[in-house]
Amino acid sequence: MAKLTFLGAAGTVTGSKYLVEAGGKKLLVDCGLFQGEKELRLRNWAPLPIAPATIDWAVLTHAHIDHTGYLPRLVSGGFRGPIYADPATCELARVLLPDSAHIQEEDAEHAEHKGYSKHSPVLPLYTVEEAQEALTRLREIPRSDPFRISPEFSVRGYDAGHILGSSSLELTITENGRTVTVVFSGDIGRFDQPILNNPHTPPRADYLLCESTYGDRDHPGGSVLDQLAGVVNRVAKRGGSLVIPGFAVGRIQTLLYLLRQLEIAGRIPRLPTYVDSPMAITATDLYMEHREDHNAEFARIERETGDPLDLHDVHMTRSVEESKQINRIASCVILSASGMATGGRVLHHLEQRLPDARNAVLLVGFQAAGTRGRSLADGAKTLHMFGTDVPVRAEIVEMHQLSAHAGQSELLRWLDGFEAPPKLTWLVHGEPPGLNALAGLVRQRDQWRAEIARYGQTVDLQ
Numbered sequence: 392m393a394k395l396t397f398l399g400a401a402g403t404v405t406g407s408k409y410l411v412e413a414g415g416k417k418l419l420v421d422c423g424l425f426q427g428e429k430e431l432r433l434r435n436w437a438p439l440p441i442a443p444a445t446i447d448w449a450v451l452t453h454a455h456i457d458h459t460g461y462l463p464r465l466v467s468g469g470f471r472g473p474i475y476a477d478p479a480t481c482e483l484a485r486v487l488l489p490d491s492a493h494i495q496e497e498d499a500e501h502a503e504h505k506g507y508s509k510h511s512p513v514l515p516l517y518t519v520e521e522a523q524e525a526l527t528r529l530r531e532i533p534r535s536d537p538f539r540i541s542p543e544f545s546v547r548g549y550d551a552g553h554i555l556g557s558s559s560l561e562l563t564i565t566e567n568g569r570t571v572t573v574v575f576s577g578d579i580g581r582f583d584q585p586i587l588n589n590p591h592t593p594p595r596a597d598y599l600l601c602e603s604t605y606g607d608r609d610h611p612g613g614s615v616l617d618q619l620a621g622v623v624n625r626v627a628k629r630g631g632s633l634v635i636p637g638f639a640v641g642r643i644q645t646l647l648y649l650l651r652q653l654e655i656a657g658r659i660p661r662l663p664t665y666v667d668s669p670m671a672i673t674a675t676d677l678y679m680e681h682r683e684d685h686n687a688e689f690a691r692i693e694r695e696t697g698d699p700l701d702l703h704d705v706h707m708t709r710s711v712e713e714s715k716q717i718n719r720i721a722s723c724v725i726l727s728a729s730g731m732a733t734g735g736r737v738l739h740h741l742e743q744r745l746p747d748a749r750n751a752v753l754l755v756g757f758q759a760a761g762t763r764g765r766s767l768a769d770g771a772k773t774l775h776m777f778g779t780d781v782p783v784r785a786e787i788v789e790m791h792q793l794s795a796h797a798g799q800s801e802l803l804r805w806l807d808g809f810e811a812p813p814k815l816t817w818l819v820h821g822e823p824p825g826l827n828a829l830a831g832l833v834r835q836r837d838q839w840r841a842e843i844a845r846y847g848q849t850v851d852l853q
């Protein structure tokens with residue numbers, strides 16, 4: 392009988408890893424890193440409960456590190472199989488995994504330097520070289536056609552609308568002439584957003600694993616375009632600049648799209664706009680190249696008026712030298728990573744622009760506790776960076792509508808897409824409030840059964 396084990400994203404939002412066993416073969420669905428609290432991060436260091444060498448294949452829902460960031464450990468631990476993902480996910484992983492390794496190496500060096508750790512030398516969780524080694528195992532599978540992994544497993548992706556290449560996976564397991572279908576929702580995105588297609592629910596599932604990140608709440612309403620136009624116009628009128636710390640994959644491309652819409656409609660002046668993050672520039676290229684992910688409106692705009700992410704006066708600054716030149720521009724828009732101002736080039740722009748009241752900083756994503764982004768959102772009067780306290784006189788604006796995760800009613804809309812209730816739904820990838828709320832709502836549906844997945848739990852799929 393086929394079995395499923397929850398090796399991550401059970402009771403929490405990171406570390407997505409699900410092991411499926413059938414016919415003596417083992418398939419790992421997602422291979423994410425645990426992030427956040429120390430207790431969770433320590434799990435990345437502990438050996439997997441299953442020897443990586445005994446796993447035959449891995450398949451990915453999307454490229455985010457909490458779904459892929461454990462791959463280098465899996466490979467260094469002995470995994471020798473192929474890692475299957477759609478073309479865009481493979482390409483994004485080639486950008487994100489080495490970056491994740493680079494951060495691990497920097498953290499280790501920092502700990503060594505500060506003497507945080509009892510161990511010396513302090514080793515990184517994995518190195519850039521190990522990340523590169525893991526990437527050699529990537530194999531492209533079709534974006535939306537069924538793909539047979541083995542006689543036991545066949546997988547098919549459905550657009551999840553979360554980031555480029557993101558999929559919900561329908562896994563068909565065949566064992567002793569019987570088949571069972573398990574749907575892994577992956578991270579479900581938003582409906583009616585720029586660029587990507589709406590999340591598409593697979594038609595049927597015997598068993599379902601559904602993410603619950605926002606299972607307990609909806610995102611705030613209100614027009615993103617109005618709010619964005621408001622802040623750009625205020626800044627332009629003051630002769631200042633707008634700094635937007637953004638996540639390199641997804642958020643920055645959405646902002647480029649929205650700013651171009653506002654420019655074309657004549658709702659904002661044509662300010663010079665800088666995309667100052669090598670990763671965001673590469674991601675922007677990938678967003679344009681992967682047409683299979685574009686929604687109809689994006690395709691129409693591209694056909695009729697050209698590149699929908701190309702503003703009138705946009706500059707992609709890859710080199711440090713080009714990045715420094717931006718300091719000389721009095722009035723402009725700067726999109727730069729990281730999204731919570733924990734590091735990256737955006738820090739230099741904040742240092743330069745925060746002390747001037749003509750400028751504004753637009754916070755467009757979730758700002759975790761303890762980050763500079765959160766300090767700004769909480770009204771800090773100074774911000775510590777590069778060893779000094781930088782005075783905060785710029786206008787600080789928060790915009791919460793641009794989340795890449797479905798809110799509660801969007802999760803329910805996605806669940807509505809099933810032709811019949813699955814035999815059982817496990818709620819995964821959520822904190823307890825989101826998991827409990829969504830479990831309650833699923834149980835209220837006619838003939839639906841729901842359970843909250845537990846870390847390390849193994850269940851039968853019959």
Ligand SMILES: [Zn+2]
Pocket residue numbers: 453455553578
């Ligand atoms: Zn994600």
